[in-house]
Amino acid sequence: SYVLTQPPSVSVAPGMTARITCGGNNIGRKGVNWYQQKPDQAPILVIYYDIDRPSGIPDRFSGASSGNTATLTITRVEAGDEADYYCQVLDNRSDPPYVFGPGTKVTVL
């Protein structure tokens, strides 16, 4: 099965930039999606296909992917950005085909 890795936690001060990495074999060749999940809430898609933002997602959220690493960047971090963030890919040769990373807890100091 395809495996994704994420750091367990990232801490960032308000107004600064948070970067969350997602590692996977040749992940740069797949489309990476990112989700934000706040406590007791359903996940929200914040980035799809590596770099695209769904409508309603602030442009403070951006994505990039190359080689074995994808990155979600949150600029001008706000208290409301504190949440768990999950990367996710589709690998049709894997079982399961839809794979999530373990998640990164972003703490706003």
Add this chain to the structure above:
Amino acid sequence: EVQLVESGGGFGQPGGSLRLSCAASGFPFISYDMHWVRQAAGKGLEWVSSLDASGKTSYRGSVKGRFTISRENAKNSLYLQMDSLRVEDTAVYYCARGYIDSAFDSWGQGTQVTVSS
């Protein structure tokens, strides 16, 4: 506005059955792939099953042969029949809409499934 509302969760015994439902509104349900994703307490997200718009199903290995995904397009509804339940199936189950091949762009609020003797 896209809405997904799950129901049918609750308590089940090991070896028992539960049937989850997801009522969809606000979009042409017949045209979209639909998914079930679960999350155990304090754990990460885990894809469970998919049913695409053409009727093709797929399952993660641990539920294959025990869970059955289905849809009723006339009722804008998605279902998950869960048989031979195991304690490790305990989780919040989310219904999610598929988007551009691989993403899940809308999610329901989730329904809790607890399997215990």
